[in-house]
Amino acid sequence: MPADRIRYFDHSATTPTHPDVVAAMLPYFTEHFGNPSSLYGIAEESREAIARARSQVAAAIGATPEEIFFTAGGTESDNWAIKGVAYAHRDRGDHIITTAIEHHAVLHTCAFLEEQGFSVTCLPVDREGRVDPEAVRDAITDPTVLVSVMTANNEVGTLQPIREIGAVAREAGVPFHTDAVQAIGNVEIDVERDNIDLLSLSGHKFYGPKGTGALYIRKGTKIANFVHGGGQERGRRAGTENLPGVVGLGAAIERACTDIPAHAARLAGLRDRLLAGIMEEIPDVTLNGHPTERLPGNINVSFGGIDGEALLTLLAMKGVCASTGSACSSGSESPSHVLLALGTPPQRARASLRLSLGDLTTDEDVDYLLALLPGAVARLRRLSGADA
Amino acid sequence: MQFTETVMDHFENPRNVGALEDADAVAEVGSTECGDTTTLYLKIRDNRIADVRFRTLGCAAAIASSSIATEMILGKTLEEAWALTNTDVVEALGGLPEKKIHCSVLAEGAIREAINNYRRSQGLYPW
Numbered sequence: 001m002p003a004d005r006i007r008y009f010d011h012s013a014t015t016p017t018h019p020d021v022v023a024a025m026l027p028y029f030t031e032h033f034g035n036p037s038s039l040y041g042i043a044e045e046s047r048e049a050i051a052r053a054r055s056q057v058a059a060a061i062g063a064t065p066e067e068i069f070f071t072a073g074g075t076e077s078d079n080w081a082i083k084g085v086a087y088a089h090r091d092r093g094d095h096i097i098t099t100a101i102e103h104h105a106v107l108h109t110c111a112f113l114e115e116q117g118f119s120v121t122c123l124p125v126d127r128e129g130r131v132d133p134e135a136v137r138d139a140i141t142d143p144t145v146l147v148s149v150m151t152a153n154n155e156v157g158t159l160q161p162i163r164e165i166g167a168v169a170r171e172a173g174v175p176f177h178t179d180a181v182q183a184i185g186n187v188e189i190d191v192e193r194d195n196i197d198l199l200s201l202s203g204h205k206f207y208g209p210k211g212t213g214a215l216y217i218r219k220g221t222k223i224a225n226f227v228h229g230g231g232q233e234r235g236r237r238a239g240t241e242n243l244p245g246v247v248g249l250g251a252a253i254e255r256a257c258t259d260i261p262a263h264a265a266r267l268a269g270l271r272d273r274l275l276a277g278i279m280e281e282i283p284d285v286t287l288n289g290h291p292t293e294r295l296p297g298n299i300n301v302s303f304g305g306i307d308g309e310a311l312l313t314l315l316a317m318k319g320v321c322a323s324t325g326s327a328c329s330s331g332s333e334s335p336s337h338v339l340l341a342l343g344t345p346p347q348r349a350r351a352s353l354r355l356s357l358g359d360l361t362t363d364e365d366v367d368y369l370l371a372l373l374p375g376a377v378a379r380l381r382r383l384s385g386a387d388a
Numbered sequence: 389m390q391f392t393e394t395v396m397d398h399f400e401n402p403r404n405v406g407a408l409e410d411a412d413a414v415a416e417v418g419s420t421e422c423g424d425t426t427t428l429y430l431k432i433r434d435n436r437i438a439d440v441r442f443r444t445l446g447c448a449a450a451i452a453s454s455s456i457a458t459e460m461i462l463g464k465t466l467e468e469a470w471a472l473t474n475t476d477v478v479e480a481l482g483g484l485p486e487k488k489i490h491c492s493v494l495a496e497g498a499i500r501e502a503i504n505n506y507r508r509s510q511g512l513y514p515w
Contacts, residue, residue: 307424309447313399326447335423350423383405384445385427 007365009322011205011297011358012154012182017248018207018359024251025209028244036241037232046243053250057214060257061180061199062190069215069233070246074181074202077215078105080226080237081177081198085146086113088222093143094118097174099131100341101153106179107337110148119143127343128290129158137168147176151183155325155338155354156289157298159187166195175221181205185256186264186295197221201253203245207359208252212245267296267357270366274355275299277370282377284386288325288339288352297357300325302339302348303377305386311353314376320369325352391448392482398452403459406441413506417497424450424491428458428498432506437461437469442498449484449491453477457495466503470515472496 028049034042036050054065071077086096098110100122110120121139125131131149140147147169152159162178169176177198180189185206191199198221203212217223217236229238256263279285284304303311308324315322325336326349334340339349355369381387391399408429416427424446431439440462444454457477461469474492478484484492504514 305445307446307450310399310451313448317396317400347423383402383443383451384425385407385443386445388407 005319007320007368008360009320009355009357009365009369011360012295012354012356013323014204014210015207015358016360017204017209018252018255020255021208021248021251025244025248028247033243036243037230046241049243049247050241053246056250056254057201057216060184060189060253061201061216062192063216064219066234067216067219069217069237070241070249071213071215071237072211072242073213074103074179074200074205075105075213076226077200077202077213078103078179079109080215081200081217081223082106082109082146082148083113084223084226085175085177085198085221086118087224089145093145095121095141095143096146096148097121097123097136097139097144098148099123099125099150101125101129101155101158101338102148102150103154103179103181106148106150123149125158125341128293129153129156129288129338129342130290130293131160131165133161133164133168136165137172140168140172140174144172144174147174148179149176150179150181151189152180152187152295153289153338154182155336156300156342157182157295157356158290159183159293159295162196163194166197169197170195175218182295184253185260186267186297188257188260191216191218198223203249203252206252206256208256209245209248212242212249214249264296267361270357270361270363271297271299274357274366274369275301277366278373281370281374286348288342288344295356297361299355299357300339300352302344302352304348304351305384306351306377306380307384308350308352310380311376314379315369315372318372320372323354323356325354326350390485391452394456394480394482395449395452395484398455398481399448402451402455404441404455404462405443407443408439408441411441413502413509415498415501415505417494417501419446419450419490419494424494426450426454426494426498428454428502430502430506432466435465435467437464437466444494446494447488447491449488450494452481453484453492453495454498456480457499461499466506469499470503472499 034046036046058065166176175197181202197218199216204210288300308326325339335349411429412432413430418425426444429441440458442454474496477492
């Protein structure tokens with residue numbers, strides 16, 4: 001029986017593009033369509049639109065427009081930051097420091113560089129997913145050319161001590177990159193205050209269009225190009241600019257970062273009520289990630305005696321969209337590398353449910369899920385004999 | 389994930405769920421591929437499966453596979469039940485997405501291990 005409407009609890013996977021953002025983008029498809037590199041009048045309009053968007057992105061993170069470069073998304077930004085800094089510093093050193101809970105865009109890029117002869121240290125995290133700045137300090141050696149630690153984790157929501165880690169890297173003269181894809185619009189970021197040298201962001205995580213992103217590169221940071229070709233983005237990232245996309249990214253980031261405390265407070269209120277209800281109504285539940293240093297909309301819990309994917313299927317039948325750390329259908333043998341890095345036993349990692357709240361989430365959605373979840377878990381426990 | 393109506397039916401309304409207090413054969417098997425487990429309970433009379441129950445910790449495909457497998461072996465002789473393959477299960481379900489085919493292997497393994505546990509208990513050599 002199909003549900004009457006969907007209840008969207010998967011904002012960390014993607015978000016709908018806000019209608020105001022779509023409206024801002026539309027003229028740049030059919031009306032102001034000029035190639036920003038061309039020499040005539042309509043191209044000037046395109047250049048101005050891109051400049052406006054660049055300023056919007058810069059303002060959101062406390063950077064200057066000249067330090068912002070547009071990419072096709074967070075994954076490209078991560079690839080560029082890590083490969084670009086590594087290759088540019090190859091004569092100086094070949095060691096990279098990152099963490100065990102990074103997104104695959106960071107981890108697989110580092111693995112690729114390892115094949116090319118670089119050495120990579122993957123710092124462990126504590127049971128709540130936090131990296132210790134002192135561990136970063138201890139890991140830095142002479143050949144270290146980059147430290148990369150994500151601002152907020154996409155699975156368990158844990159926020160890292162970015163300012164302290166940045167300070168450690170700055171002291172050692174090592175560039176510090178942070179994947180801020182999940183953090184933008186949820187926590188306040190200032191690249192000066194937080195000692196950040198490179199930062200990745202992705203439009204579709206904050207109600208902008210998919211296929212858009214940016215890389216912040218602090219002035220003076222040595223970094224090789226990643227996408228070679230024409231001279232766009234001041235010769236740093238080739239390819240005709242995704243004009244409507246860039247306009248949308250700018251509009252979305254300005255909207256998302258206008259009042260972060262209010263946005264975060266609303267989400268945290270919903271999240272805390274939902275989490276409290278889950279812990280109260282359902283036995284044998286554990287919270288994954290840090291209890292307080294956490295994205296305002298993120299819940300990640302494990303239910304003993306069930307499979308996370310089976311739970312998702314039951315929820316989806318009732319219109320609820322969420323995700324899991326179980327890996328059965330993703331083709332990989334092991335469950336979430338993030339949950340495992342936190343020390344979660346594999347069976348509990350497979351029994352996890354991630355709920356990521358956002359603009360689409362209402363109080364009524366929380367009520368609906370609280371009414372649905374206990375029965376769904378109980379049903380699966382009867383099936384597995386965990387209730388016996 | 390696109391599942392057939394049959395799969396969804398067996399996931400929403402699984403048959404023969406639970407345990408048998410006085411089972412003649414019990415088997416618990418686990419999947420190395422994804423950590424699913426299935427426990428099967430058989431009551432055997434005159435070489436036929438007189439009653440069957442299952443418990444499964446796994447995804448919808450694993451649960452549906454176990455459920456339909458119990459329907460397929462109920463009333464069959466041990467030889468007939470032994471012959472059931474995961475391909476038969478998948479066919480009976482109307483098909484499974486390729487990435488989920490491995491979920492149907494648990495049921496076949498559980499049936500065979502249960503039959504052999506029974507045979508051993510009767511002083512017979514396992515098949």
